[in-house]
Amino acid sequence: MNGIHDMGGMQDMGPIQREKNEPVFHEAWEGRICAINRAIGAWGKWSIDASRYGIELLPPADYLRMSYYEKWLTRNVELLVKRGMVTRSEIETGKPAPGSQKVTPSLTAAAVPAVAGRRGNFMRPEAEAKARFEVGQPVRARNMNPVGHTRLPRYARGKNGTIFRHHGIFVFPDTNALFLGEQPQHLYSVRFTARELWGDDASPRDSVYLDMWDSYLDHA
């Protein structure tokens, strides 16, 4: 989806605001929603790709206005409802529906130290997938504009680059985000010169590296 989240290359977003001695969380609720996000994720009812797509579905004005964790909060509520873990009316009333069954939490405090810094493994070396490219080959990023989720940013579409590194076979986010399966593909680091991406005003020495799945690319 050509959404506001795909902002690489935009220029009028203002100065970068840095904060000295920034706390991990600015308010207690930010820590809580961050933790809730991890704990409900442990149910395995959605993938990290569906989770990202949940944020991309926010209307652009909301996306820009909301704080980071407000986006997480909204996204998590939507995913919980969409996957049938809570109902809309439970969210509205803040109470479990009468007669609803209580379950046992998927993530316990005892398990937290082992999972807190972990995201899971997205490599699928056993999957059958053909690598159409090898390191050093010239490639062109496809000009595609899917309405769903994709990790191919607009600024690289249609541009020529070179395969810099082969990462192996990874879960394909474009299908996984939509609950259409992992459909793993080979993943590469592709180098694009700054001039190819941004024109002659860019430095002739600079470049941008993007990680790209096999089906994002054509031979150039």
Next chain:
Amino acid sequence: MADDKTSVDRRGFLKYAATGAVAAAVPSSMHAQEHDHDHDHDHQVVPSDPALRTKALESLLVEKGLVDRAALDALVDAYENKIGPRNGARVVARAWVDSAYKERLLNNAPAAIAELGYLAAQDEHLIVVENSPKVHNLVVCTLCSCYPWPILGLPPVWYKSAPYRSRAVIDPRGVLREFGLELPEHVEVRVSDSTAELRYLVLPERPAGTEKMTEEELAALVTRDAMIGAAKIASPPGGKA
């Protein structure tokens, strides 16, 4: 895909956003586009304040047994106190003092980082890129906020912000200038946009005047921003006595 009503709503919303009136308004939520509406309410019975909404959500999830409150406490504690940039700093310092370790780190970062006891890094997809007098690396995630959590902790707000995400790829030198780092023309800038599950850590240059410092002292010099590539590491004042 959107029906007419949604399109009108969204245009209206953008108009309010432009005037700033939206700041005080109830957030429109994405479910409005996802289920059929034949009524006109906004579903915001719970307060719109995210602190209150989070509190209500937590109580509901605890009551339903979907989350364990003690697990949430432990997670917050881990994010605030256990995982953070000091982990990355130790990795950098080790690479500075041990060239064989540096080699392993550049070739297989997860395994090399796990050597130092950060086992969470073991199954991470991590790549370490090295800065030198000729090459400067900068890491960004233009599409969201991908960041090497196990070794740097949660990202700072600026890393997740629109100004950084939008400009890091088109004007990395300008961004670095904003951070107070002016790179000479002859230095090659390499920006890594974290578009997949690979996470990038910058191995900064070891500053001059640190030859006699211990690994621990070196680790104390390493900053989070330098491991993102947004800064260099300054020589210690007056070098080591």
